[in-house]
Amino acid sequence: MNSHHFLVGLTGGIGSGKSAAADRLAELGAAVIDTDLIAHALTAPGGAAIEPIREAFGNDVITADGALDRKAMRDLAFSDPQARRQLEAIIHPAIRAESDRQIREACGPYAVLVVPLLIESNSYRERYDRICVVDCPVDVQIARVMTRSHLPEDQVRAIIAVQSSREEKLAAADDVVDNSGDLASLYAQVDRLHARYLAAAGATS
Ligand SMILES: CC(C)(COP(=O)(O)OP(=O)(O)OC[C@H]1O[C@@H](n2cnc3c(N)ncnc32)[C@H](O)[C@@H]1O)[C@@H](O)C(=O)NCCC(=O)NCCS
Numbered sequence: 001m002n003s004h005h006f007l008v009g010l011t012g013g014i015g016s017g018k019s020a021a022a023d024r025l026a027e028l029g030a031a032v033i034d035t036d037l038i039a040h041a042l043t044a045p046g047g048a049a050i051e052p053i054r055e056a057f058g059n060d061v062i063t064a065d066g067a068l069d070r071k072a073m074r075d076l077a078f079s080d081p082q083a084r085r086q087l088e089a090i091i092h093p094a095i096r097a098e099s100d101r102q103i104r105e106a107c108g109p110y111a112v113l114v115v116p117l118l119i120e121s122n123s124y125r126e127r128y129d130r131i132c133v134v135d136c137p138v139d140v141q142i143a144r145v146m147t148r149s150h151l152p153e154d155q156v157r158a159i160i161a162v163q164s165s166r167e168e169k170l171a172a173a174d175d176v177v178d179n180s181g182d183l184a185s186l187y188a189q190v191d192r193l194h195a196r197y198l199a200a201a202g203a204t205s
Pocket residue numbers: 013014015035036039043068069070071073074077084087088091095115116117159162163
């Protein structure tokens with residue numbers, strides 16, 4: 001494998017369908033790396049972010065077995081902007097370092113990094129060869145997240161409110177996947193993009 005991977009940044013609002021799109025790309029053979037999974041590993045028992053989080057927020061946000069108490073942290077992070085920024089200052093540098101490491105080690109014709117907060121991050125344009133946005137109406141995002149995660153509507157709206165808007169994401173997109181339809185429609189679009197990413201990765205390697 002060449003040292004520079006062709007890197008697709010895959011983003012979209014909460015519940016837009018990033019994981020569904022990424023799972024399809026992985027099935028097709030892309031090397032998929034998911035920053036939400038990295039964030040979860042950092043906050044599992046013994047994870048590198050646990051002690052800094054305990055120091056910043058106290059034992060109220062750590063469970064008896066030493067993991068991040070995700071509900072307690074969610075309630076805090078999405079009602080108190082200062083707390084959210086403090087949490088991000090702890091977790092984001094570690095996510096960046098670990099995702100860079102996984103990209104370097106990735107095997108496959110090209111790599112996909114799934115990042116919920118991609119366009120919120122610094123110098124994102126230099127990092128990615130293509131930016132792919134999974135898009136659907138806010139009401140669809142809310143309905144899907146309420147079904148999947150059993151969160152109250154107010155909390156889903158509060159999370160969406162601190163993320164960049166659909167319009168901001170679409171303006172930054174090289175490629176857009178419209179996920180307002182069924183999964184078959186999502187997969188058909190993702191399959192076409194995969195063929196284009198393969199061709200583009202081959203052309204630059
Ligand atoms: C607040 C936490 C504990 C809530 O945990 P929970 O299990 O409910 O959610 P999970 O981590 O699976 O994230 C689900 C979705 O929430 C949204 N989200 C998460 N963190 C943030 C954030 N800081 N700002 C905006 N949206 C966010 C994203 O759309 C993400 O896909 C957790 O999200 C967290 O540790 N967030 C800080 C790290 C971060 O910024 N992660 C997202 C980018 S990698």
